[in-house]
Amino acid sequence: xxxxxxxxxxxxxxxxxxxxxxxxxxxxxxxxxxxxxxxxxxxxxxxxxxxxxxxxxxxxxxxxxxxxxxxxxxxxxxxxxxxxxxxxxxxxxxxxxxxxxxxxxxxxxxxxxxxxxxxxxxxxxxxxxxxxxxxxxxxxxxxxxxxxxxxxxxxxxxxxxxxxxxxxxxxxxxxxxxxxxxxxxxxxxxxxxxxxxxxxxxxxxxxxxxxxxxxxxxxxxxxxxxxxxxxxxxxxxxxxxxxxxxxxxxxxxxxxxxxxxxxxxxxxxxxxxxxxxxxxxxxxxxxxxxxxxxxxxxxxxxxxxxxxxxxxxxxxxxxxxxxxxxxxxxxxxxxxxxxxxxxxxxxxxxxxxxxxxxxxxxxxxxxxxxxxxxxxxxxxxxxxxxxxxxxxxxxxxxxxxxxxxxxxxxxxxxxxxxxxxxxxxxxxxxxxxxxxxxxxxxxxxxxxxxxxxxxxxxxxxxxxxxxxxxxxxxxxxxxxxxxxxxxxxxxxxxxxxxxxxxxxxxxxxxxx
Numbered sequence: 001x002x003x004x005x006x007x008x009x010x011x012x013x014x015x016x017x018x019x020x021x022x023x024x025x026x027x028x029x030x031x032x033x034x035x036x037x038x039x040x041x042x043x044x045x046x047x048x049x050x051x052x053x054x055x056x057x058x059x060x061x062x063x064x065x066x067x068x069x070x071x072x073x074x075x076x077x078x079x080x081x082x083x084x085x086x087x088x089x090x091x092x093x094x095x096x097x098x099x100x101x102x103x104x105x106x107x108x109x110x111x112x113x114x115x116x117x118x119x120x121x122x123x124x125x126x127x128x129x130x131x132x133x134x135x136x137x138x139x140x141x142x143x144x145x146x147x148x149x150x151x152x153x154x155x156x157x158x159x160x161x162x163x164x165x166x167x168x169x170x171x172x173x174x175x176x177x178x179x180x181x182x183x184x185x186x187x188x189x190x191x192x193x194x195x196x197x198x199x200x201x202x203x204x205x206x207x208x209x210x211x212x213x214x215x216x217x218x219x220x221x222x223x224x225x226x227x228x229x230x231x232x233x234x235x236x237x238x239x240x241x242x243x244x245x246x247x248x249x250x251x252x253x254x255x256x257x258x259x260x261x262x263x264x265x266x267x268x269x270x271x272x273x274x275x276x277x278x279x280x281x282x283x284x285x286x287x288x289x290x291x292x293x294x295x296x297x298x299x300x301x302x303x304x305x306x307x308x309x310x311x312x313x314x315x316x317x318x319x320x321x322x323x324x325x326x327x328x329x330x331x332x333x334x335x336x337x338x339x340x341x342x343x344x345x346x347x348x349x350x351x352x353x354x355x356x357x358x359x360x361x362x363x364x365x366x367x368x369x370x371x372x373x374x375x376x377x378x379x380x381x382x383x384x385x386x387x388x389x390x391x392x393x394x395x396x397x398x399x400x401x402x403x404x405x406x407x408x409x410x411x412x413x414x415x416x417x418x419x420x421x422x423x424x425x426x427x428x429x430x431x432x433x434x435x436x437x438x439x440x441x442x443x444x445x446x447x448x449x450x451x452x453x454x455x456x457x458x459x460x461x462x463x464x465x466x467x468x469x470x471x472x473x474x475x476x477x478x479x480x481x482x483x484x485x486x487x488x489x490x491x492x493x494x495x496x497x498x499x500x501x502x503x504x505x506x507x508x509x510x511x512x
Contacts, residue, residue, distance in 0.1 A: 250286070
């Protein structure tokens with residue numbers, strides 16, 4: 001396997017070591033990180049997952065293309081280094097030919113637009129009355145088509161462009177469109193079809209199509225699809241920068257009253273294929289982005305909006321609003337168009353809230369990316385926030401990763417938190433989240449804090465080696481002294497910490 005020292009790949013290895021399946025899946029599916037690479041120590045993600053005993057991660061990597069060649073050094077290392085027999089048996093019986101061919105969410109969405117399985121049909125281009133397509137996607141993927149469509153934009157928003165092609169290119173057109181929409185067929189082309197396709201691709205400046213269909217390197221189908229999807233993501237990133245973020249404009253009216261002014265101002269935006277406008281607050285009124293409904297509907301919120309009978313959704317150029325700051329809005333737009341987003345930690349809480357509001361909260365969603373960004377540092381909090389604000393956002397948005405982060409942070413900063421009114425309020429609020437709570441019911445926040453206190457004091461680590469315990473505790477323990485009563489200082493400190501917690505719970509009349 002090839003060496004890779006790119007930061008995203010190293011992030012993947014670190015997530016694998018921790019068994020963090022949420023971050024592993026995000027890096028593989030949203031950011032296209034290759035699972036078949038090694039670091040400078042010759043560790044691949046699959047080898048690390050096997051050594052560390054993370055069965056769900058091992059299974060995920062195998063299903064997403066991780067190669068196990070049993071007769072190679074790497075394959076033997078993976079098999080014989082597996083932490084337990086369950087993982088070893090999975091590796092032995094796994095057949096790469098049965099791997100689940102799960103497309104990235106980004107690629108799956110583009111494919112649904114071509115196949116007309118998306119729940120909103122908003123095509124605005126027709127090739128010879130036969131194949132339907134979308135201006136923004138054609139423009140993003142081909143500079144030639146971008147120019148052709150600019151000349152045909154005179155019909156205005158909602159009009160349909162009809163592009164005629166030569167008789168000798170019609171048979172190849174479907175293959176070309178499938179490639180543009182990351183929906184390429186597996187079936188081979190005849191010599192005549194291939195010749196037509198290559199000529200058409202050359203004219204449209206799409207040289208990569210030849211590599212896909214000719215496959216001179218004899219790459220597996222999965223690798224070809226990944227290359228195809230990454231190229232589409234790169235094209236879409238440029239499009240967002242130039243045509244969405246780069247063509248944003250101001251109008252001097254509040255967000256809730258800017259629709260007519262925004263539509264009028266949009267007429268002065270040159271050659272934009274946008275069929276929707278997104279307005280956010282700005283110091284002078286509203287900042288408006290020209291966007292495409294075909295990409296906004298990746299959010300369940302916008303899908304519902306545009307398929308509903310609301311009057312605004314039925315106009316030829318709907319104007320939708322979002323009450324967020326510009327940096328957060330642009331993170332949302334980048335994710336909708338590319339499935340990727342760089343989220344500064346100080347904005348992560350706002351992005352979690354916004355993603356939850358927009359119903360972008362499935363696995364590998366924007367909410368997941370923001371939660372991963374926020375929890376990237378287990379000790380320092382993002383500037384301008386506090387742990388109880390994070391905890392309440394976790395509850396409000398149903399984000400377990402943030403709940404666990406908050407509980408761990410409180411456990412590791414226990415003395416600074418335990419006697420504060422904020423802590424007492426959070427415990428009571430957690431208790432109140434249990435419907436029909438009985439007096440002796442547990443409180444989820446308290447249970448989580450107790451778990452992380454055990455982690456902090458090493459209570460679960462008694463059967464581990466001294467070296468492993470040092471790693472877990474972060475302290476020297478070789479000279480642990482058993483005090484009267486047969487307990488170590490760690491255990492005495494742990495018991496004293498629990499006593500303080502029980503005292504606070506007693507003062508709140510909570511018997512947990």
